[in-house]
Amino acid sequence: MHAGSPSLHGANPKLRLAARRTPEDLDALVLNLLAASNRPISAYDISDRSIVAGQSIVPNQVYRTLARLIDQGLVHRVESLSAYMLKQQSFDGCLICDQCQAVQILSDPDLFARLQDCAHRFGFAVDRTVVEMHGCCRDCATHDHPNREHEAKRVFSDSTPPPNIIGV
Template sequence: MSAKPIKLTTDRKSVLDILKSSDSPKGAYDILDELKKVKSNAVPMTVYRALDYLTEHGLVHKVENLNAYILCNHPEHHHICQIIICEACNKATESCDKELASLVQKKAEDAGFKISKAILEITATCEECLANDKGNAAL
């Protein structure tokens, strides 16, 4: 995460707003489709540059398993975040558990590593999918 001041251009703010309005991680082209509703001349590079900037400044996390992005709900925290993703509907939530982050940090240090970036991705089934029986395939 960068210590530089954050400058939210119109494009960056639009991408951030799109992610704020979603409860599931969004791929760059999904974001582009929504961005084109307010900026018809938007191109993929517009989205990728905004996502790179927002990720660098800790406002957005990349969900590697889905090649998608999710809003960081705790940008003021500089520790390891956990993202829990429903494997049935792709709904995702972010958690920043300090105890878990400390444990991961300690394990890395004990093994002789210094963490530069860590996001734990946890695949699960959300309560709604479990209740609707969508989660049975995951069990």
């Protein structure tokens, strides 16, 4: 470094702090990246997409931000995919297509109660319940060569959901 050239170490601390993003800024960025996705995405996908968007977030920041958004009830972790999606409504479980990664939300308020009753009969104290079922969605099952063209439609809306299933 040349004498007289600016140094980060010598920079005004207020200027360095001004460049830092607030938790609210990070929340908004992660929520926007999740909203732009047509499927659940991993924390590393979020980090990669933030770079493409010109607002880089390192994975550690992504995980902290996701934890905060989950606590606020805005984001849901799809456990078996190690991925995240916006929590657009209350739900009790999900169906995950192993071919296209589309997620359908299950809405059955009695589901957890029935599972709790079953566990109670075995003397098991449940701390957390995750209901995720894997298989093949209707669109992939009807195509010989599955692709992801139907993915956005399947994840975010379905005009004819089966009973007790709500498309996200």
